Amino acid sequence: MQGIWTTERIRAAEDRLLAVTPDGELMRRAAFALAVHAAEMLAEHTGSVSGRRVTLLVGSGNNGGDALWAGAFLRRRNVAVSAILLKPERAHGPGLAALKRSGGKVVSLEDGPQWIRRADLVVDGIVGISARGPLRPDAAALLEHVSAPVLAVDLPSGVDPDTGAVDGPAVVADRTVTFGALKPVHALAPASCGEVSLVDIGLRLSEPDLQRLDTADVAAAWPVPGPDDDKYSQGVVGVAAGSATYPGAAVLAAGAAVRATSGLVRYAGHAADVVRGQWPEVIATGSVTDAGRVQAWVVGPGIGTGHEGREVLRFVLGRGVPVCADADATTIIARSPDVLDARDPDTPLVLTPHAGEFERLMGSPPGADRVAAARAAARKYDAVVLLKGHCTVVAAPDGRALVNTPRGSWLATAGSGDVLSGLVGALLAAGLDPWLAAGAAAHVHSLAGSLAADGAPTSASGILGAIPDALRSVRSLTS
Numbered sequence: 001m002q003g004i005w006t007t008e009r010i011r012a013a014e015d016r017l018l019a020v021t022p023d024g025e026l027m028r029r030a031a032f033a034l035a036v037h038a039a040e041m042l043a044e045h046t047g048s049v050s051g052r053r054v055t056l057l058v059g060s061g062n063n064g065g066d067a068l069w070a071g072a073f074l075r076r077r078n079v080a081v082s083a084i085l086l087k088p089e090r091a092h093g094p095g096l097a098a099l100k101r102s103g104g105k106v107v108s109l110e111d112g113p114q115w116i117r118r119a120d121l122v123v124d125g126i127v128g129i130s131a132r133g134p135l136r137p138d139a140a141a142l143l144e145h146v147s148a149p150v151l152a153v154d155l156p157s158g159v160d161p162d163t164g165a166v167d168g169p170a171v172v173a174d175r176t177v178t179f180g181a182l183k184p185v186h187a188l189a190p191a192s193c194g195e196v197s198l199v200d201i202g203l204r205l206s207e208p209d210l211q212r213l214d215t216a217d218v219a220a221a222w223p224v225p226g227p228d229d230d231k232y233s234q235g236v237v238g239v240a241a242g243s244a245t246y247p248g249a250a251v252l253a254a255g256a257a258v259r260a261t262s263g264l265v266r267y268a269g270h271a272a273d274v275v276r277g278q279w280p281e282v283i284a285t286g287s288v289t290d291a292g293r294v295q296a297w298v299v300g301p302g303i304g305t306g307h308e309g310r311e312v313l314r315f316v317l318g319r320g321v322p323v324c325a326d327a328d329a330t331t332i333i334a335r336s337p338d339v340l341d342a343r344d345p346d347t348p349l350v351l352t353p354h355a356g357e358f359e360r361l362m363g364s365p366p367g368a369d370r371v372a373a374a375r376a377a378a379r380k381y382d383a384v385v386l387l388k389g390h391c392t393v394v395a396a397p398d399g400r401a402l403v404n405t406p407r408g409s410w411l412a413t414a415g416s417g418d419v420l421s422g423l424v425g426a427l428l429a430a431g432l433d434p435w436l437a438a439g440a441a442a443h444v445h446s447l448a449g450s451l452a453a454d455g456a457p458t459s460a461s462g463i464l465g466a467i468p469d470a471l472r473s474v475r476s477l478t479s
């Protein structure tokens with residue numbers, strides 16, 4: 001697991017470390033690493049370091065101090081460094097002095113644009129973890145001249161450090177070098193951060209506020225049959241999805257469950273013939289009442305939100321087994337919360353809303369803080385809530401939260417959610433902790449999406465087809 005900490009916790013840890021560290025040492029540690037990354041980016045993009053031009057955008061806090069010190073280190077490698085000070089009177093004193101001593105140039109805000117246009121690399125030291133809100137107009141105006149690669153110091157300025165929200169002008173970086181620990185922005189705003197590198201400056205932190213699954217966690221969690229296993233012992237998942245008119249959701253959710261584990265998959269609903277035709281290994285019946293025993297249910301995709309859908313949901317919630325309620329099932333729960341009375345309180349429930357379904361469930365949209373929103377929904381429904389979006393957030397009623405950072409946006413395609421619910425259901429049937437099941441499913445789903453896409457649009461069927469490759473890739477890293 002990768003730990004992620006809020007800026008409040010990080011600042012407290014920094015204060016403890018600062019108290020026992022010689023003045024300025026932490027910043028120099030951070031800045032030295034930053035300079036190494038800057039040189040690496042110069043070499044990558046231009047083929048050389050010496051003689052190249054770097055322009056620093058320097059704000060009034062320590063983030064600007066990091067940039068100034070990094071500039072001084074880059075001078076040692078004969079890089080031409082210019083610094084644009086957004087608030088000259090409040091620029092970091094020792095950093096500015098170091099840059100000047102090293103032969104770096106300070107340029108005025110008015111001359112800034114031409115230096116930015118000539119730069120081989122732009123370093124964003126405008127603001128760091130103490131800032132909130134979008135960039136101010138002077139900084140935003142400078143950004144319009146940037147065409148070179150951008151290296152963000154600690155985080156891309158203008159993006160909220162604790163939520164990753166962007167609600168105005170903000171830096172879009174190619175690489176972000178962060179210090180001490182990952183902050184929420186790094187997991188929740190991948191498009192703004194670019195590649196993220198974490199530099200150890202000696203911070204000591206306890207329990208993280210948010211987590212991200214490593215490939216190794218997913219590999220360790222994913223069920224693998226042993227010599228004594230049979231089709232029943234690995235977990236039987238039931239899929240109640242689709243309709244005669246819309247059988248696609250049933251085919252996708254059942255197919256994902258087939259591909260996820262080697263346990264048995266049952267299907268119950270009006271698309272039984274179509275499902276059987278696509279997946280001969282699925283035992284399909286017309287109704288949940290005669291589906292037979294399962295260890296978990298996936299319910300919702302394409303079942304409709306009318307009386308029949310409600311009764312299907314009520315039935316599966318009353319079976320005493322974990323349930324993944326997706327799509328129409330979340331809408332039914334929002335409109336008729338009494339269906340939850342059928343649920344045995346001790347049986348796990350996973351809700352998988354997108355933003356619109358979340359709004360129905362909670363009465364308001366997720367807002368900027370998607371982690372807090374998912375946590376609130378998890379508490380309200382005493383369920384694991386997987387909030388879909390570019391980054392998927394999974395929260396448990398006990399407060400645990402994880403985020404899945406995708407590679408690209410190829411998953412935003414019709415039917416993609418049906419595939420995800422099938423994966424979650426298969427893992428629930430295998431007996432995984434529901435929070436981990438949802439997180440591992442999201443991880444493999446996004447990996448399958450990027451493998452299927454490989455740089456071009458894909459489809460839900462493509463994602464489904466790439467599940468075995470995704471699982472092989474996850475497992476190969478640990479075997």
Ligand SMILES: NC(=O)C1=CN([C@@H]2O[C@H](COP(=O)(O)OP(=O)(O)OC[C@H]3O[C@@H](n4cnc5c(N)ncnc54)[C@H](O)[C@@H]3O)[C@@H](O)[C@H]2O)[C@@H](O)CC1
Pocket residue numbers: 014015018026027028030059060061062063064066126127128129130131132133134135136153154155158179201
């Ligand atoms: N404290 C430490 O031990 C270390 C801190 N480091 C750096 O220090 C940074 C934090 O420094 P600071 O606490 O000084 O704060 P920042 O550098 O984040 O800057 C906050 C300053 O920016 C201004 N500001 C706030 N919102 C703004 C906005 N939207 N637009 C423009 N200006 C805005 C505020 O007036 C404030 O002076 C970290 O992100 C990191 O880069 C590193 O040097 C490593 C060590």
Ligand SMILES: [K+]
Pocket residue numbers: 063124125126127128152153154155156157
């Ligand atoms: K920054």
